[in-house]
Amino acid sequence: MTAGQGDASHRFLEQVASEGLFRDPGVALLAVSGGPDSIALLDLMHRTAPDLGLRLVVAHVDHGIAPDSASVAADVARWAARYDVPYCVERVHLGAAASETRARAARYRALRSVQRRVGARYLVTAHHRDDQAETVLLRALKGSGTAGLAGIPDAGPGGLTRPLLAFSRLELAGWLRGRYPDPGIGPSVHHDAANQDPRHDRSWLRHQLLPVLRARFGDAVGDRLLDLRRHAVRDRAAWAAALRAIPGLDLEVTGTSMSLSRRVLGGVPQPLAAALLQAAAREVGHVLSPTCGRRVLQCATGARSGAWVPAGRGWVAEVAFDRLVIQPARRGTEMFPVSIGQAAEGRIVWGGWELAWQTAAAEPPERASLVTWVTPGDGEIRSPRPGDRVRPLRGRGRRPVRRLLMEARVPRGERPDYPVLSRDGDIIWVPGVCRSETALPPVGQRALRWEARRVTATVGERGDPG
Numbered sequence: 001m002t003a004g005q006g007d008a009s010h011r012f013l014e015q016v017a018s019e020g021l022f023r024d025p026g027v028a029l030l031a032v033s034g035g036p037d038s039i040a041l042l043d044l045m046h047r048t049a050p051d052l053g054l055r056l057v058v059a060h061v062d063h064g065i066a067p068d069s070a071s072v073a074a075d076v077a078r079w080a081a082r083y084d085v086p087y088c089v090e091r092v093h094l095g096a097a098a099s100e101t102r103a104r105a106a107r108y109r110a111l112r113s114v115q116r117r118v119g120a121r122y123l124v125t126a127h128h129r130d131d132q133a134e135t136v137l138l139r140a141l142k143g144s145g146t147a148g149l150a151g152i153p154d155a156g157p158g159g160l161t162r163p164l165l166a167f168s169r170l171e172l173a174g175w176l177r178g179r180y181p182d183p184g185i186g187p188s189v190h191h192d193a194a195n196q197d198p199r200h201d202r203s204w205l206r207h208q209l210l211p212v213l214r215a216r217f218g219d220a221v222g223d224r225l226l227d228l229r230r231h232a233v234r235d236r237a238a239w240a241a242a243l244r245a246i247p248g249l250d251l252e253v254t255g256t257s258m259s260l261s262r263r264v265l266g267g268v269p270q271p272l273a274a275a276l277l278q279a280a281a282r283e284v285g286h287v288l289s290p291t292c293g294r295r296v297l298q299c300a301t302g303a304r305s306g307a308w309v310p311a312g313r314g315w316v317a318e319v320a321f322d323r324l325v326i327q328p329a330r331r332g333t334e335m336f337p338v339s340i341g342q343a344a345e346g347r348i349v350w351g352g353w354e355l356a357w358q359t360a361a362a363e364p365p366e367r368a369s370l371v372t373w374v375t376p377g378d379g380e381i382r383s384p385r386p387g388d389r390v391r392p393l394r395g396r397g398r399r400p401v402r403r404l405l406m407e408a409r410v411p412r413g414e415r416p417d418y419p420v421l422s423r424d425g426d427i428i429w430v431p432g433v434c435r436s437e438t439a440l441p442p443v444g445q446r447a448l449r450w451e452a453r454r455v456t457a458t459v460g461e462r463g464d465p466g
Contacts, residue, residue, distance in 0.1 A: 008175050009047045015166045016052065019154040022161065025053030026121030031111055032058050032079065033126075034072045034190040039079060040172040041126040041164060043179055046083045054122070056085045059114045061107045064093035066193060078187035088114045100200045112158065116349055122159040127152055130169040130206075133222040136229045138205055145290075147239075147282060149232035157285035158455075239279035251280060255454030256352035257327030257414070258284045265324065266301035273297055281326050286315050288326070300324040306412050320411035327413065328352075340379040340421075344448075350381050351417050353431070353452055360449035362441040367393045368408070370432045373447040375439045379423045383416055390427040393435045401430060408433045421450065 016022055030045055032038040042058065049056055058080040062073045073089050080087035090110035094103060115123050132151050139148045155161050164172065180186055198204040213221045243251045248264045258280050265273050274293045277300075281288035288296065292312040299309045299317060308318040311326055318325045338348055345358040362373035388401040405415045410433070421429040426438045431452035441447035 008171075009044060011166075012044050012163065013048055013051060016048075016163050019163075021155060021163055022052045022054060022122065024121060026055070027057060027119060028054045028122040028124050028161075029057050029059050029111070029115050029118060029120035030085075031107075031123065031125045032060055032076050033192065034060065034076045034079075034188075035126075035192060035195075036173050036176050036189050037126040037128055037164070037169065039189055040176045041124065042079060042083060042085070043176065044164075045124065046085065056083075057114075057118050057120060058083075058085050058087045059111055060087070060089045061110045062089060062091045063103050063106065064091060065103065068190075072190045075187040075190065082186060086118075088118065090114060100194075100202065103194075115158070119347060119349070120159065122161045124161045124163065126164055126172075127162045128164045128167050128169055128172060129226070130222065132165055132229065133225040134202060134205055134210070136225045136232075137210070138201060140228075141205075145278075146232050146235050147278065147287070149228060150236045151229040151232070236279075236282070239275060240283070243276060243279055243283070246276070249276070251283070253283050256284065257325055257411075259320065259323045259325040259411075262300050262319065262322055262324050265297070270297070273301075277326075281311070281315075284326070286311070286313070286326065286328075288312065288315075296324070296326070308413060316413060318411050318413045320413075321409055323411075325411045325413065327411075329413075338381045340381065342376070342378065344376075348381065349455060350419055352454060353419050354455045355381060355419065355421075355431070355450065355452045357448045357450045359446055362443055362445050362447040362449075364443055365393060365435050365440065367395075367435050368433055369435065370452045372429050372431075372435050372450050373441055374421070374428055374450055375441045375447055377423060377439065379421055379428065381419050381421060384418060384420055384430075388420070388427055390430065390434055390436045391438070393437055393440070399434075401427060401434075404430060404434050419452065 022028070028045065028049070030038070030042055032042055045054070045056055058076065060073050060076040062069045066072070077087050077089070090113065092106045092110055094106055111123055114120075136149055136151045139151075152162060152165065154163070154165055176189070183189070194200060195203055196207065198208060210221065217224075243249060243260075246264065246268070248261055250261045250264070252259050260276075260280055265276065268276070274290070274297055277293050277297060278288045289312055292310070295309050296311055296317040299307055299319060303319045305319050305321045308316050310329075311317045314329050315326060316329045318327075338350055340346070340348075340357075345356075347354065347356040357374075359376075360373070365372050384401045384405070389398040390401055390404065391398050392404075401420065402415065405418060410418060418433075419431060420427055421431075423439055427436055428439045429435050429450065
């Protein structure tokens with residue numbers, strides 16, 4: 001990056017466009033560790049945010065591992081202030097003995113918590129080309145399948161976005177030196193001591209194994225690993241295409257879950273069925289291991305509706321009538337009721353749903369729609385409760401919500417976490433299932449227009465580098 005400051009930001013925008021990143025405007029939460037890669041990310045994102053229609057927020061996770069972690073967090077806060085970007089810090093207090101895996105899981109949980117709190121559409125990390133090559137090698141050494149060798153995707157579930165994968169570590173460091181040639185001016189850039197610690201697999205691979213491989217096979221080792229990744233990406237894309245090419249498989253992806261036909265799955269040879277299951281799980285960001293895949297396939301082809309089995313890493317597979325559903329297991333921390341005040345507009349993410357409302361002239365409502373109009377006033381988004389009943393729009397009597405969900409063929413595992421809009425104890429709306437006669441505005445009157453949609457699962461991906 002020596003050809004001028006504009007070259008890197010132009011290349012960055014080209015990379016973003018070629019990979020289809022940041023398609024929609026909104027808030028981008030930047031995960032900034034305080035190291036040179038993440039500070040370069042902050043700088044590049046700040047320079048290009050107006051072109052991308054993004055508003056930035058910086059998030060830093062203080063793991064409580066290194067003794068100087070508080071000073072690192074303070075310097076990240078200074079970097080955020082330098083760019084006039086809002087700043088959030090999350091402290092997780094892991095202790096010095098925490099493993100890479102535990103630290104990574106805690107970091108993603110903390111970042112996702114901030115993402116929900118600030119309503120960010122994107123969670124942006126500074127993973128780069130060298131991280132990609134190291135990930136491929138590490139997964140190969142651990143016996144990963146072809147899908148794992150596809151490495152780190154540019155985009156993942158829940159708005160996870162990695163726009164620096166085309167840039168090397170040296171390029172990013174060179175860009176930062178060009179932007180801040182005098183290291184004594186401005187906040188410090190920190191180098192994590194854990195990245196030098198051979199106890200951690202990635203650090204050992206980076207500082208001990210890769211130099212040996214380069215000495216033997218030349219400096220093109222990284223490029224060869226990326227070639228291996230490209231082959232795996234091609235195979236992975238082929239399986240994704242096969243999901244949509246097999247007649248009757250009828251893959252459906254609705255945010256946090258995927259489903260497909262049990263009949264077709266049971267009618268193809270078992271190795272093909274297992275590969276299709278793994279490819280379908282990847283559509284929602286889940287890595288289905290061969291062992292879990294066999295268990296899920298047995299359940300899919302031999303169990304009755306309502307049966308379910310663990311699908312690994314906090315996911316479950318459920319037989320739902322003539323379909324198999326794979327989705328995250330219920331996470332109760334996301335299911336607390338959310339009160340809606342008198343605001344004329346707003347948006348919340350609740351479990352696997354996004355619900356938004358704004359003032360608009362009421363139109364004739366439909367009974368089973370994801371859009372409805374409600375008279376202004378307080379309300380609550382919550383899970384269905386035992387005994388909940390609703391008086392359906394243009395219907396007779398009051399019907400149990402659990403029965404309506406069953407008739408709408410909502411899988412049993414999703415019913416406890418399905419959102420309902422209520423007011424003063426009365427059910428107003430079960431999105432996509434039933435609109436009640438409650439809080440119904442006259443057509444043309446100013447009201448709150450509500451819209452619900454499934455959102456992508458907010459889960460980390462297996463094997464994401466630190």
